[in-house]
Amino acid sequence: xxxxxxxxxxxxxxxxxxxxxxxxxxxxxxxxxxxxxxxxxxxxxxxxxxxxxxxxxxxxxxxxxxxxxxxxxxxxxxxxxxxxxxxxxxxxxxxxxxxxxxxxxxxxxxxxxxxxxxxxxxxxxxxxxxxxxxxxxxxxxxxxxxxxxxxxxxxxxxxxxxxxxxxxxxxxxxxxxxxxxxxxxxxxxxxxxxxxxxxxxxxxxxxxxxxxxxxxxxxxxxxxxxxxxxxxxxxxxxxxxxxxxxxxxxxxxxxxxxxxxxxxxxxxxxxxxxxxxxxxxxxxxxxxxxxxxxxxxxxxxxxxxxxxxxxxxxxxxxxxxxxxxxx
Amino acid sequence: xxxxxxxxxxxxxxxxxxxxxxxxxxxxxxxxxxxxxxxxxxxxxxxxxxxxxxxxxxxxxxxxxxxxxxxxxxxxxxxxxxxxxxxxxxxxxxxxxxxxxxxxxxxxxxxxxxxxxxxxxxxxxxxxxxxxxxxxxxxxxxxxxxxxxxxxxxxxxxxxxxxxxxxxxxxxxxxxxxxxxxxxxxxxxxxxxxxxxxxxxxxxxxxxxxxxxxxxxxxxxxxxxxxxxxxxxxxxxxxxxxxxxxxxxxxxxxxxxxxxxxxxxxxxxxxxxxxxxxxxxxxxxxxxxxxxxxxxxxxxxxxxxxxxxxxxxxxxxxxxxxxxxxxxxxxxxxxxxxxxxxxxxxxxxxxxxxxxxxxxxxxxxxxxxxxxxxxxxxxxxxxxxxxxxxxxxxxxxxxxxxxxxxxxxxxxxxxxxxxxxxxxxxxxxxxxxxx
Numbered sequence: 116x117x118x119x120x121x122x123x124x125x126x127x128x129x130x131x132x133x134x135x136x137x138x139x140x141x142x143x144x145x146x147x148x149x150x151x152x153x154x155x156x157x158x159x160x161x162x163x164x165x166x167x168x169x170x171x172x173x174x175x176x177x178x179x180x181x182x183x184x185x186x187x188x189x190x191x192x193x194x195x196x197x198x199x200x201x202x203x204x205x206x207x208x209x210x211x212x213x214x215x216x217x218x219x220x221x222x223x224x225x226x227x228x229x230x231x232x233x234x235x236x237x238x239x240x241x242x243x244x245x246x247x248x249x250x251x252x253x254x255x256x257x258x259x260x261x262x263x264x265x266x267x268x269x270x271x272x273x274x275x276x277x278x279x280x281x282x283x284x285x286x287x288x289x290x291x292x293x294x295x296x297x298x299x300x301x302x303x304x305x306x307x308x309x310x311x312x313x314x315x316x317x318x319x320x321x322x323x324x325x326x327x328x329x330x331x332x333x334x335x336x337x338x339x340x341x342x343x344x345x346x347x348x349x350x351x352x353x354x355x356x357x358x359x360x361x362x363x364x365x366x367x368x369x370x371x372x373x374x375x376x377x378x379x380x381x382x383x384x385x386x387x388x389x390x391x392x393x394x395x396x397x398x399x400x401x402x403x404x405x406x407x408x409x410x411x412x413x414x415x416x417x418x419x420x421x422x423x424x425x426x427x428x429x430x431x432x433x434x435x436x437x438x439x440x441x442x
Numbered sequence: 443x444x445x446x447x448x449x450x451x452x453x454x455x456x457x458x459x460x461x462x463x464x465x466x467x468x469x470x471x472x473x474x475x476x477x478x479x480x481x482x483x484x485x486x487x488x489x490x491x492x493x494x495x496x497x498x499x500x501x502x503x504x505x506x507x508x509x510x511x512x513x514x515x516x517x518x519x520x521x522x523x524x525x526x527x528x529x530x531x532x533x534x535x536x537x538x539x540x541x542x543x544x545x546x547x548x549x550x551x552x553x554x555x556x557x558x559x560x561x562x563x564x565x566x567x568x569x570x571x572x573x574x575x576x577x578x579x580x581x582x583x584x585x586x587x588x589x590x591x592x593x594x595x596x597x598x599x600x601x602x603x604x605x606x607x608x609x610x611x612x613x614x615x616x617x618x619x620x621x622x623x624x625x626x627x628x629x630x631x632x633x634x635x636x637x638x639x640x641x642x643x644x645x646x647x648x649x650x651x652x653x654x655x656x657x658x659x660x661x662x663x664x665x666x667x668x669x670x671x672x673x674x675x676x677x678x679x680x681x682x683x684x685x686x687x688x689x690x691x692x693x694x695x696x697x698x699x700x701x702x703x704x705x706x707x708x709x710x711x712x713x714x715x716x717x718x719x720x721x722x723x724x725x726x727x728x729x730x731x732x733x734x735x736x737x738x739x740x741x742x743x744x745x746x747x748x749x750x751x752x753x754x755x756x757x758x759x760x761x762x763x764x765x766x767x768x769x770x771x772x773x774x775x776x777x778x779x780x781x782x783x784x785x786x787x788x789x790x791x792x793x794x795x796x797x798x799x800x801x802x803x804x805x806x807x808x809x810x811x812x813x814x815x816x817x818x819x820x821x822x823x824x825x826x827x828x829x830x831x832x833x834x835x836x837x838x839x840x841x842x843x844x845x846x847x848x849x850x851x852x853x854x855x856x857x858x859x860x861x862x863x864x865x866x867x868x869x870x871x872x873x874x875x876x877x
Contacts, residue, residue: 190526190548190845191526191527191530192526192529192530192548192549192552192554193530193552271705272705274700275700275701275705275707276697276700276701277697277701277707277710277711277716278707278710290695290696290697291697291700292696292697292698292699292700293700294640294699294700295639295696295697295698295699295700295859381640381642383640383642383699383852383855384699384855384856384859384861385852385855385856385859385861385862386852397848400520400523401523401844401845401847401848402844402845402846402847402848403523403526403548403844403845404845
C-alpha cells in the first residue's frame with residue numbers, strides 16, 4: 116500500500132470509480148485495497164455464485180440458443196430445420212436490415228447528443244442545496260416514475276394532428292403530420308426518450324457533482340475564476356467518469372429502444388423508423404420467422420458490444436484513472 | 443433511450459429459444475392440455491367483452507354433455523402470436539377461435555387441424571345452417587376447417603349525414619359521385635375522408651375494395667395461389683391509378699399517416715364533422731356508440747362501397763372479415779363432444795345472445811331475431827348485404843399467411859403517401875410469401 120493511497124483515504128470520500136480498481140496501482144500483490152478499512156481482503160468468489168448462475172441461466176443460455184436458432188428456419192410450429200447460413204445471407208441482402216441498423220445507431224447518437232448536455236447542466240444545477248432547487252428537482256424527476264408505455268401513449272395523444280397540440284399550433288407544426296415523415300417521426304422518438312430519461316441521467320450527474328470536493332472550488336475562487344470557468348475547469352473534468360457511465364447506459368439503451376417505437380410509430384411510415392430491435396420483434400412475433408429474428412438479435416448484441424468496447428477504450432475508462440489526481 | 447427503454451434482447455429471443463427447448467423436450471406445465479387428456483374439451487377464444495356469451499354457451503353445453511367443456515381466453519392483440527406458441531404443444535386447445543383463411547393455413551400445413559367434412563357428412567346442418575359465402579372462407583384445399591362463430595364484419599362506407607348535407611352531397615353510389623363529394627367537402631374546408639393511416643390496415647381496405655370493383659373477385663385468389671403476374675395486369679394498374687387519383691384529389695387530407703383508428707382518432711374526425719366519410723369494418727358502429735352516442739343515433743350513415751363503371755366487380759361484392767371461426771385440432775380426444783359443441787353455433791340461444799352484444803351471426807335463422815339487436819335496422823342492412831353478396835373477400839392481411847402482413851401493410855402505406863410508385867408497389871406485392 117503506497118502512502119499516497121493511504122493519505123487519500125483520509126480526505127474526502129473516494130469517488131465511486133476508485134472502488135472498483137483493477138490491479139496496477141494497487142499494492143504489490145496486485146490486489147487493490149477496497150477502501151473498506153485497512154487489511155480487509157476482497158470478498159471470496161462464493162459471493163458471485165448466485166449472480167453468476169442467474170446470469171448464465173437467463174442471459175448466456177438463451178444467447179447460445181439464439182445463436183443456434185439463427186442457423187435454422189423455425190416458425191414455432193414444426194421442429195426447427197437447420198438451413199446453415201440462409202438466414203444470414205437473406206439478411207445481408209435485406210435493405211431493411213441495413214436501414215434498421217443505421218436507424219438504431221442514429222437514434223442512439225441523437226439521444227446521447229441531446230441528453231448528455233441537458234442532463235449535465237440540470238444535474239449540476241440540481242446539485243446545489245437551495246430549497247427551490249430541491250422542490251423543482253423532485254417535480255422534474257416525475258417522468259422517471261412512469262412506464263415507457265404510458266409515456267408513449269401520452270405523447271401520442273398530445274401529438275394527435277387533429278385534436279392535440281399540433282392542431283392548436285399550426286404555425287409550428289403545419290398539417291401536424293409528425294408520424295408521416297421520417298425526419299419528424301425520428302424527432303418525436305428522440306424527444307419522447309429525452310423527456311423520459313433525461314431525469315435518470317440528471318440524477319447520476321447530481322450525485323457526481325455533489326461528490327466534487329468543495330476545496331477545489333474554494334481554491335478556484337481564490338484564484339479569481341468565475342462560475343463558468345469553474346464549471347469548465349473543475350466540474351466537467353471531475354464528472355468525467357460519470358459522463359462515461361451515463362453514455363454507456365444511453366448507448367445500450369438507445370440500441371435496444373423498442374417500446375417507444377412499438378407504440379408511437381410501429382416502425383412507420385413504411386420502414387422509416389424500423390430500428391433493429393423492432394425489426395427483430397416484427398420478424399419473430401409478426402412474421403413467425405424466428406431464425407431471421409435470432410440472427411438480427413445476435414447482430415444487435417455484436418454491434419452493442421463493439422460500441423461499448425470502443426467507448427471504454429477511447430475514454431480510458433478501463434484504466435480507471437482516479438479523478439482525484441492533482442489534489 | 444436508456445437502460446429502461448430496452449427490449450431485453452436475451453429475454454425476447456430467449457423466449458423463442460426456450461419455447462424451442464420446451465417443444466423439443468415436450469415439457470412445460472399448464473393446467474389445460476388436450477395432449478394429456480383431462481376428460482374435458484378446451485375451447486380457446488380471443489379474450490374480450492364477447493366472452494360472456496361464450497361462457498354462457500359453454501354452460502348450456504355442459505348441462506347436457508357428459509364430456510365437459512372449459513373456456514380458455516388469451517386477452518389482447520397478441521392472440522395469434524400466443525396461439526402459435528401453444529398450438530403444437532401439450533397446452534393446445536381442442537377447439538379454437540380464428541379468422542379463417544391465412545390465419546389457419548400454417549396450422550393446416552403443419553397437419554395440426556381436423557378437416558370437418560366427416561362432421562358435416564354426419565350432420566349436414568353444420569354447413570347448411572350458415573350463409574355459404576361465409577362458410578366457404580374457412581375452406582382450404584377444398585376441405586372445411588372452420589365453423590362460423592361470433593359474427594360477420596363487412597367493410598362499409600360510413601358517413602356523417604350532417605357534414606354531407608352541409609356540403610350539399612348525397613351518399614355516393616358510384617366512383618364519380620364519390621369524387622364529386624370529395625371536391626365538395628374539400629371546398630367546405632373539411633377532410634373529405636377520415637383515414638387511420640397510422641394503423642396501416644385501414645388504408646388496406648381501400649385497396650381491397652378498388653381491386654374488387656375494377657378487377658373483379660378473381661384477381662386476388664390467383665395472387666394468393668402464387669400467380670403473381672396478376673399484380674402487373676392492366677386492371678391492377680387501373681385500380682392503383684384510381685387510389686392515386688383519390689389521394690391526389692386531397693380525399694384523405696395530408697396528415698393521415700399520423701391519424702389512427704385504434705386511438706379513436708379517425709372515428710372522432712367523422713363524429714365531430716371534421717371529416718365526411720370513413721371506410722371501416724362494421725365495428726365502426728359500436729365504436730361510435732361507445733365514444734359518440736349522440737352522433738351514432740342521429741348522424742351516422744352507412745352505405746356500400748361505390749360502384750366502378752366499366753369494372754369487372756359486382757357492386758354487391760363485399761370485403762372484410764367474413765366471420766370468426768372455430769377450428770378443431772386433429773389430436774382432440776373427444777371428437778363427438780366437439781361436434782356437439784360446434785352445433786351450438788347456430789342454436790337460437792347463440793344467435794340471440796350474439797345479436798344482443800352487437801355481433802351479427804351469419805346463420806340462416808339470424809333474421810328471426812333481429813329485434814334482439816342493438817340496432818335492428820343496421821343488423822338487417824348488413825345481413826342482407828352478406829346474404830346477397832356474390833363474393834365476400836376476406837381481408838387481404840387475413841387471407842395471406844401471417845408472415846406477409848407486415849410487408850403488405852408497409853406497401854399500402856408507402857404507396858398511398860407516395861414513398862412507393864406503381865412499380866414499387868407491384869414488386870412489393872409480388873414478393874409476399876404465400877405459404
